[in-house]
Amino acid sequence: MISLIFLGRAIFTICLYIVILRLWMQYARVNFHNPFTQFIVRITQPIIGPMRKLIPSIGRIDTATWILFYAVALLKIMFIFRFEGYNAPLFSPYYLLFALAAMAHAVGHLIFWLLLFRAILSWVSRGQSYTDELLAQLTEPLIAPIRRIIPPLGMIDISFMIFVFILMFLNLLAVDFLGNLWLIL
Structure with a gap:
């Protein structure tokens, strides 16, 4: 049973990541001729097109x-509370709020x-591959403000490390506010 729970969580998490990437690539206006970008669009189009x-x-x-992003997060919450031993009902109005936390958790x-x-x-x-290009287009808007404040030190760019420390701080802050809910996501 533990293996099935792991598989279910992994599937929901991957689905969340795919939907987040679809949204993020649209807003970042990435190169849609990139093979990975085309893969994300093609895999989500059968659901998003009719919607x-x-x-x-x-x-x-x-x-x-x-x-769709919210619905997948809600389904993940329902799965977690139903099948991971919490003896919770199949649906609760609290799940609607918990889905927002699941969305933030997945984005982080x-x-x-x-x-x-x-x-x-x-x-x-x-920087000589399609993957490098896509990752740069997605993450550079997040890193650039830090790089403006703290420029690279010689050949070492610490803006990534600073942003990861910010993410870690936000993660711990979420644990302080949401407790076990954040930890089970």
């Missing part, structure tokens, strides 16, 4: 994708992983 026909965008806000973790991958790839490929 967009029913739920129109509001200005630049892709309402259908945001609703995805940012961490993207920054880590970008840092590792910077040592190996030196």
